[in-house]
Amino acid sequence: MKFTEEKLEQAFIELIQKQGFEYVPGGDIQRSLDEVIIEADLRNFLLSKYKHEKLTNQEVTRIIQQLKSYASSDLYESNKAIMKLVSEGFILKREDRSQKDLYVQLIDFNGLAALREPKPERLLQISDATPDPYSDQNIYKFVNQFEIVGFEKRIPDGIIYINGLPLVVFEFKTAIREECTIHDAYVQLTTRYKRDIPELFKYNAFCVISDGVNNKAGSFFAPYEFFYAWRLEPDRQMIEQDGISSLYTLIGGMLNTTTLRDIIRNFIFLPDSSKKEDKILCRYPQYYGAKKLFQNIISHQKPEGDGKGGTYFGATGCGKSYTMLFLTRLLMRSELLSSPTIVLITDRTDLDDQLSEQFTNGKEYIGDNNVISVESKAELKERLQNIQSGGVFLTTIHKFTEDTDLLTNRSNVICISDEAHRSQTNLDQKVRVTANGVTKSYGFAKYLHDSLPNATFVGFTGTPIDATLDVFGEVVDAYTMTESVKDEITVRIVYEGRAAKVLLNNSELQKIEDYYNRCAEEVTNEYQIEESKKAVTNMNVILGDPDRLKALAEDFVNHYETRVAEGATIKGKAMFVCSSRSIAYEFYKNIIAYLGARSSRSVNNYASSFTKHYGKPEEWYSRNLPHRNKEGLVQFITFRLADSLPQEKLKEIDQQISTLSDEKKKKELRKLYEEFLDAGYGCCALEHPEMAQVVFEALKYHDGNKYDLLAWSIMPNHVHVLIHTKNDLFRIVQSWKSFTGKWALANNKKYNLRIAADATSFWMSDYWDRFIRDEEHFNNTIKYILNNPGKANLPQSSNAFRFVGCYVTKEMKQELHPSQIKMVMTRGKDDPEELYNILGTKEYRKELDRQFKNEKSNFKIAIVVDMWLTGFDVPFLDTIYIDKPIQRHNLIQTISRVNRKVEGKEKGLVVDYIGIKKQMNLALAHYNKADTHNFEDIEQSVVVVKDHLDLLGRIFHKFDSSKYFTGSPVEQLNTLNMAAEFVQMTNELEKRFMFLVKRLKAAYDICSASEKLSQKEKDHVHFYLAVRSIVFKLTKGTAPDTAQMNAKVREMIKDALKSEGVEGIFKLNEDKNGETDIFDDDYLARIEKIKLPNTKIKLLQQLLAKAISEFKKTNRTKGIQFTKKMQQLVEKYNERKESDVFRSEVLEDFTDEIINLYHALKKERESFNDLGIDFEEKAFYDILKALTVKYDFAYPEEKLIHLASEVKEVVDDKAKYTDWSKRDDIKAELKADLIILLAENDYPPVDRDEVYKEIFEQAENFKKWQG
Helix, strand or coil: CCCCHHHHHHHHHHHHHCCCCEEEEHHHCCCCCCCCCCHHHHHHHHHHHCCCCCCCHHHHHHHHHHHHHCCHHHHHHHHHHHHHHHHHCEEECCCCCCCCCEEECCCCCCCHHHHHCCCCHHHCCCCCCCCCCCCCCCCEEEEECCCEECCCEECCCEEEEECCEEEEEEEECCCCCCCCCHHHHHHHHHHHHHHHCHHHHCCCCEEEEECCCCEEEECCCCCHHHCECCCCCCCCCCCCCCCHHHHHHHHHHHCCHHHHHHHHHHCEECCCCCCCCCCEECCHHHHHHHHHHHHHHHHHCCCCCCCEEEEEEECCCCCHHHHHHHHHHHHHCCHHHCCCEEEEEECCCCCCHHHHHHHHCCHHHHCCCCEEECCCHHHHHHHHHCCCCCCEEEEEHHHCCCCCCCCCCCCCEEEEEECCCHHHCCCCEEEEEECCEEEEEECHHHHHHHHCCCCEEEEEECCCCHHHHHHHCCEEEEECHHHHHHCCCECEEEEEECHHHHCCCHHHHHHHHHHHHHHHHHCCCHHHHHCCHHHHHHHHHHHCCHHHHHHHHHHHHHHHHHHHHCCCCCCCCEEEEECCHHHHHHHHHHHHHHHHHHHCCCHHHHHHHHHHHHCCCCCEEECCCEEECCCCCEEEEEEEECCCCCHHHHHHHHHHHCCCCHHHHHHHHHHHHHHHHHCCCCCCHHHCHHHHHHHHHHHHHCECCCEEEEEEEECCCEEEEEEEECCCHHHHHHHHHHHHHHHHHHCHHHHCCCCCCCCCCCECCCCEEEECCCHHHHHHHHHHHHHHHHHCCCCCCCHHHCCEEECCCHHHHHHHCCCCEEEECCCCCCCCHHHHHHHCCHHHHHHHHHHHCCCCCCCCEEEECCCCCCCCCCCCCCEEEEECCCCHHHHHHHHHHHCECCCCCCEEEEEECCCCHHHHHHHHHHHCHHHHHHEEEHHHHHHHHHHHHHHHHHHCCCCCCHHHHHCCHHHHHHHHHHHHHHHCCCHHHHHHHHHHHHHHHHHHHHHCCCCCCCHHHHHHHHHHHHHHHHHHHHHHCCCCCCCCCCHHHHHHHHHHHHHCCHHHHCCCCCCCCCCCCCCCHHHHHHHHCCCCHHHHHHHHHHHHHHHHHHHHCCCHHHHHHHHHHHHHHHHHHHCCCHHHCCCHHHHHHHHHHHHHHHHHHHHHHHCHHHHCCCHHHHHHHHHHHHHHHHCCCCCCHHHHHHHHHHHHHHHHHHHCCCCCCCCHHHHHHHHHHHHHHHHHCCCCCCCHHHHHHHHHHHHHHHHHHHC
């Protein structure tokens, strides 16, 4: 017995009924199919709740009409508006103007405040207005299989209704089908349902996706990676992992009626304005953390309490800023606090921009328009002294100094401290001895507490220390790094030590160790440590040694580039932490010098050298010239007419440079090429305006799709183009040349293009490309392109001046073309001029911030000292290099920059150039011993790679892969294809292989630059990755995931697929004009020529699946029948016996069965001819025929054919209106006409509603695809 989606649904229904929900099958609800609100429930709730206010039916109707009036075409804004009405309520103008306006709530939130607030004796006198503070009048329903007709008919698996509003939508998948995952459920919700029934999601609070084992909730507008499990129920321990337990905690913890109402009212954040569709649903640690802090603040509020609101310990990267936001809303809406003033304090000199933007853009959510980032001490003083309640002020601890007066003595002031350590806990007096004498002072925190003596203080930190607890109180709630990793909010961190690569002798390592020990023993106050000038100076001497910095720069560049070349990094973003500004500058100059020395070598030398060691270099391929073919680059391309460099001119050039050295030859060669081209040799057909216009139209054709066209110059015999690539460069250039070349040859005589009569090619077969390195290169390239006609001394009458241009804006330049490496730090007034100019202004740093957070930006490597080490979130940053002595909480903060979760990121990498491992372990053990398990040494990844290579080697021990490593290119390709065939021998073998290689790749991404892996081992990794990609494409029918793969492997995969004729099969659906005939015998013939039986079967499956998909567009009923037959064949193939694996006749039988089904489908496609009707009438005939079989009644064949034709006439009559399938009046007429038609033709005894339903769906499906 299989555990299907239906059984999961039934189990879910049983569990949610226990939470107080009434279960109602979707078919039992009376309403129009395009209605998503249960109007009767909403009406009954409102009339009951407001009966004493004498709310009328007409007023309820007005409320319902207002909800319906929001347009589903602007789904995000409509959802935002409706969620505000649901969570906040609204004022209703009464029909009877003598009555007062009525505050209306669509959900009864009664009892939430009573549940949240503690019950100490001092609060006993407070009583709620209602007799039972926990009761509510809401109507809770769980509805399943609720059919909705929008642009298409869709049936969500489940919906939670509260008072008739569809607030939570569920989609279930079965856990027993490996190919079916909750990601499919996510796609179904956010793609198909969003497209086809957007009306449902106007009211949506959040969605749930589940297969019973994996159970996650998230905002409808959120990416899949922001759907999370709810692992905690009130007053119970957090469950450790996914599984059936997470279903119970989701239902019992999140979907119980009290928590669900609380989330809808207080824990969904929609910003006031947003460029993106941002909607934040709380995660369980944020929900419970904010609630516990709120309760603790109330209990400890002065004057009765001690003012210690509590400490929240949340792992770095776990979303503490949103916990602060949720807490702020609870505080601002609490009647007990009488509209408190909240002061949010950060520990950074520059106020945390992210936190500031988040709060100032959440005024409506917080419930106070007075949310302000305070820029100065004077402004802070003025604002706090001039208000008696309300207001949220964001400031820094550094504004509280010795001269700060009393700001307010009110007790309803709550201070929330972000990163509550260091300067926010230094209450004690400091004594400093200098040459000028003894001075005494206090820390910022002392002045903060003195200026707000009756405030309650709350601390948020990822690294609590004893001083934190002394100031803010005990830890109220904790969410550790271990829990964060388990919840997939953050990733594990891997440590790689490379100090030995750059320290010149072992004694330096000991000096660094001594420095750490001295810091730990000398004093406990970190500011005194930082001012221990002698220790710092000695350290800088070691770290700033010129020879060391040179070695450091070279090792860093090689390590970084190896990771990029191996596809081991998500977006190539890296951060390098230096110990001081001066050392950072010297390090930066060493990198530039090293890169400059390398780039002076020719491209050919680089390609040749790289190929010798690694195969083809990253993203390069070679036909006649080396090309770099990576998507996302800005490329300068030149392609030329075939006769633009005649043979005699090439010989002349060779003679001119024959005496030069190789290096000078290449420079002179390019110079002479350009001079000869500008001189205008050959036919110069591009000078003709018609020809130039055709080329220009070709350049614009795929602009914005396959590339962004930035600049162009169409010269008489060559073309310069600058583009930002989004696709394969070779294919881009071929698309230009293929179309324009054919046009030129075909129109040569008509326009007198002067192309040689015997010419077979218009363009030279190859082209030149150069990728843009930095902003200077970019600007120079644009100048070159735009000035090309003038530089070639063409007359002003030349058409080349008409066909030159640039689409580049200032914004595009900033987005695409900053330098790859930047220093990020503040200027110093005594900086040398060059450094001063490089560092730029505060506005420039903000621009760098934006660029680094843009995954498409060329700004890849940030060199920092202190900036960006806290509160700076870049999820796709996966590598941080550390060359700075850091310890304790600062170290945890720093390494946590790479722990953010993003799609494709398995782990973050910390590369240590100074020896911080011991300090890292000490810091982790100090804050949470369990978190040490979430850090691993790179050696573990090396071990995993070696172990998986061993496991894969055992699988392949009977397979001869030697030709891949030693054979010719053709032998290599054959070996790849044979290997892909080998792993497909059984379904179990294929799954095991795919799983092992996926694990291998994840580990290899981390340690690809390690010297512990031999070149032979790396070659085997690439071999298995290539095989996996081929199998992936054969089974999935989509392009393999080659984005993070060695370039040599990428090219081999493409060639391997072409060599077996596979590539053409996958292009069946790529023709946008729909001109490809999927039933062409040529496709089947090409597949039948493939000699590898398992590969052939997989391709036949794909061909058949595509053919059935096409057939369904015209005949839905028969298409479904063929789908079922194909599924049976696929299951039979996947479940074949092990003894049949090597039996060729068994595989041949499978092949024959698929081919026979394909031919049967082809025959069925044409069967309407035999009946003397058209193919649309045949679709209706099949519906009528299927129902006679289903209900076992006889109906004459001639009458069936005639009835099908009559049905088509009725449908066509109604379908002549473009919106026929959306209009209730037309659908009602259609149904009535069909029922009359069926009765007149004696079509018994079927329920005619079923006939109508089937006919309507077929008609709608057909008209959609024909339209």
